[in-house]
Amino acid sequence: MPRLTIAPAGDRALAIKVGDTISPEINLTVRNLAIALEKQQIPAVLDIVPAYCSILINYDPLISSLNDLTIKIKELGKAINDSVVESPRTIEIPTVYGGNYGPELSYVAQFNGLTELEVIDIHSSNDYLVYAMGFTPGFTYLGGLSDRIVTPRLQTPRTEIPAGSVGIAEQQTGIYPIESPGGWQLIGRTPVKLFDPTKNPPVIVEPGDYIRFTPISSEEYERIASENNQLEFEQTNQ
Amino acid sequence: MNKFIEVIAGGLFTTIQDLGRYGYQRYGVPVSGAMDLFSLRIANLLVGNEQYQAGLEITLVGPDLKFVNDNLIAITGGNLSPALDGEPIPMWEATVAQQGSILTFGDIKDGARAYLSVAGGINVEPILGSRSTYTRAKIGGFHGRQLSTGDVLSNSPVPSRIEGRYLPQKFVPQYGHSHKLDVILGPQDNAFTEKGINTLFKSEYEITTQSDRIGYRLTGPKVQHKRGADIISDGIPFGAIQVTGDGLPIILMSDRGTTGGYTKIGTVISSDIAALAQAAPGDIIQFRKTTVNRSLGKLMKEADIIKRVAQLAPSFFSKQHFTVSLDNENYAVETRLSPEAAPSSKRTTIHAKVNGHSFSFNVKVEEQNFT
Numbered sequence A: 001m002p003r004l005t006i007a008p009a010g011d012r013a014l015a016i017k018v019g020d021t022i023s024p025e026i027n028l029t030v031r032n033l034a035i036a037l038e039k040q041q042i043p044a045v046l047d048i049v050p051a052y053c054s055i056l057i058n059y060d061p062l063i064s065s066l067n068d069l070t071i072k073i074k075e076l077g078k079a080i081n082d083s084v085v086e087s088p089r090t091i092e093i094p095t096v097y098g099g100n101y102g103p104e105l106s107y108v109a110q111f112n113g114l115t116e117l118e119v120i121d122i123h124s125s126n127d128y129l130v131y132a133m134g135f136t137p138g139f140t141y142l143g144g145l146s147d148r149i150v151t152p153r154l155q156t157p158r159t160e161i162p163a164g165s166v167g168i169a170e171q172q173t174g175i176y177p178i179e180s181p182g183g184w185q186l187i188g189r190t191p192v193k194l195f196d197p198t199k200n201p202p203v204i205v206e207p208g209d210y211i212r213f214t215p216i217s218s219e220e221y222e223r224i225a226s227e228n229n230q231l232e233f234e235q236t237n238q
Numbered sequence B: 001m002n003k004f005i006e007v008i009a010g011g012l013f014t015t016i017q018d019l020g021r022y023g024y025q026r027y028g029v030p031v032s033g034a035m036d037l038f039s040l041r042i043a044n045l046l047v048g049n050e051q052y053q054a055g056l057e058i059t060l061v062g063p064d065l066k067f068v069n070d071n072l073i074a075i076t077g078g079n080l081s082p083a084l085d086g087e088p089i090p091m092w093e094a095t096v097a098q099q100g101s102i103l104t105f106g107d108i109k110d111g112a113r114a115y116l117s118v119a120g121g122i123n124v125e126p127i128l129g130s131r132s133t134y135t136r137a138k139i140g141g142f143h144g145r146q147l148s149t150g151d152v153l154s155n156s157p158v159p160s161r162i163e164g165r166y167l168p169q170k171f172v173p174q175y176g177h178s179h180k181l182d183v184i185l186g187p188q189d190n191a192f193t194e195k196g197i198n199t200l201f202k203s204e205y206e207i208t209t210q211s212d213r214i215g216y217r218l219t220g221p222k223v224q225h226k227r228g229a230d231i232i233s234d235g236i237p238f239g240a241i242q243v244t245g246d247g248l249p250i251i252l253m254s255d256r257g258t259t260g261g262y263t264k265i266g267t268v269i270s271s272d273i274a275a276l277a278q279a280a281p282g283d284i285i286q287f288r289k290t291t292v293n294r295s296l297g298k299l300m301k302e303a304d305i306i307k308r309v310a311q312l313a314p315s316f317f318s319k320q321h322f323t324v325s326l327d328n329e330n331y332a333v334e335t336r337l338s339p340e341a342a343p344s345s346k347r348t349t350i351h352a353k354v355n356g357h358s359f360s361f362n363v364k365v366e367e368q369n370f371t
Helices: A024-040 A066-079 A105-111 A116-125 A218-236 B037-046 B194-202 B270-277 B292-311
Strands: A005-008 A013-017 A045-050 A054-059 A090-097 A128-133 A140-143 A158-161 A165-169 A172-175 A180-182 A185-189 A210-215 B002-009 B014-017 B055-059 B064-067 B071-079 B094-097 B102-104 B110-118 B152-155 B178-185 B205-211 B215-219 B230-235 B240-243 B249-252 B259-262 B264-268 B284-290 B319-326 B329-336 B347-354 B357-364
Touching: A005 A066, A013 A066, A013 B230, A024 A045, A024 A054, A024 A066, A024 A128, A054 A066, A054 B230, A090 A116, A090 A165, A090 A218, A105 A116, A105 A185, A116 A185, A116 A210, A140 A172, B037 B055, B037 B071, B037 B110, B037 B270, B037 B292, B178 B194, B178 B270, B178 B292, B194 B264, B194 B284, B240 B259, B264 B270, B270 B292
Parallel strands: A090 A210, B178 B284
Antiparallel strands: A005 A013, A013 A054, A045 A054, A090 A185, A128 A140, A128 A210, A158 A180, A165 A172, A165 A185, B002 B064, B002 B152, B014 B055, B055 B110, B064 B102, B071 B094, B071 B110, B178 B264, B205 B215, B205 B284, B215 B249, B230 B259, B240 B249, B240 B264, B319 B329, B329 B347, B347 B357
């Protein structure tokens, strides 16, 4: 267990630093500490936001002071046993690569001196660890992109990227869970809904899971997408 | 559920907000909620609601709203000249909006965001535990969006209502156009040079037009980093002052992303965020260094005001109506007893309106009968 550094992040939040590198080991400690904190049900704690190697805690200082919480968190940290690991889940994300679904697949291939098929093969043969979720609803910070398909961001970000778009930005790959602006190189799209606010939890992937992209055809994409729509239609008309 | 408001015009940006959506930041869902939480809390308490109930956040240009039934409402926060059927109504005070009356807004007299609460609270389906609107993901509030013409809102029926509750004048915030904000350094203050930190605290910054519920972009002297502005993405608190590669601060507000990859030099303390939420483009910001302990004093003062409004018997905060006979003429008198005119004091000052004119009377209290 690494030494925890705890610093104020304003008068209603504190930042716990577990380490300062992106590594599966440090991230495991982050997740275990976040779970341990959750289980404590500390009345002052409003929210727990785990990231790569840190956790932000929102708390009510009129219930517990920074000092009291610091002591409590350090005690909890000592009790964490990182040798106990739940077997991680692997979530398959069916993805159609290229064409209108991934307009930059050819650019990514060209940039890395590969064929489009090679890019698809490399991208879909790795399992990616979900280090954290954040920034926007349902967005996953993934680790494990092959050096062979690393590609810089777009020069000019797009104003609208459809939900489900799969992209690459430098050493990162990820999925846009909701329609949003952004500068990633888009290589494909998944019909799977990664964020659904009517469900609790609103996501199908959680930190600690692995993601595997499975190539599908555009027919398959349309079939899954229309099934989703049908399901939604039935739910809203019950 | 009662239909209670018909939206005639939505205004610039009117959304349903409560105290925010906590518990889902780990999935990337922003907290949202009122930018000025103090004003929403007080608006709720004035109409007899719980502090956490949903109200309307009204930005700069207010909406036109028609009341379907009689309703008790309170408007707090920025003074956008609210009027019922063309008659100006007071801020920070519970007022009855009669059936069929139309609430409008006008000139911006102070601040930027007004909060409207109605007895019973605005009733929309909570999403992930909150009624706050987050327009970017189209969740919460009224279909996840700002209000527009033709929308109809509902509230929960309330058994009884307390009229005339108001916030004593001495607690009513004055916002102005120059804001001094207390800041707690960190968590990444060590990513900045000493010169950079001095620049932040010794300079004036102007709020730019690139400011919204996500954050306020400032312009002014550049804050110097030691090496760079990038960090491994981590969680972002309300009021965080993020400094990106261009050296200019951005203060992150209610709809901020839950995590981000830029250095955060400090955080504006929560009791100063209300004033910041009332700031508009062109306003001037100055940062002052404080500590967690010192910020607690301010927070407790704010909590005390909220507690007093929540706990004091309605009569203390209510208008009283009397008829006074003077030289055989009857006058209708409206008084406001301040909380200082508590039963223990034998002599007190009563501010009263007589036929529309304001007077102050020094009175001796012989009998207490505030009902």
